[in-house]
Amino acid sequence: MNKQFIYPQNMRASATLWLWSLKDFAIIAVGALFSAMVLAATRILIPAVFTAAYAFLSIRSEGTTVLDFLKYGVRYFISTQQVYYWGLRGDKD
DSSP: OOOOOOOOSOTTSOOEETTEEHHHHHHHHHHHHHHHHHHHHHOOOHHHHHHHHHHHHTOEETTEEHHHHHHHHHIIIIISOOOOOOOOTTOOO
16 A cells, blocks of 8 residues: 655745635635625625735735735835946946
């Protein structure tokens, strides 16, 4: 009886399910259930919008979420000063 077990290459990586970490997926599932109950009872879409926004911002690709990517973009283009040094290639000054 040979049993073959398949382990991930990086044993310290967080567990994921589709595009989200398991923690994010659980939050999205609870938020979707709550949103459906609120929508059925009161016809208010606000919790569904927040759940969908959280689901989009927590999509994980290669260890980086969409929210992290947006933070890096804002930091690079808006909040951090960029420094450029102009000169000829041979100049060491």
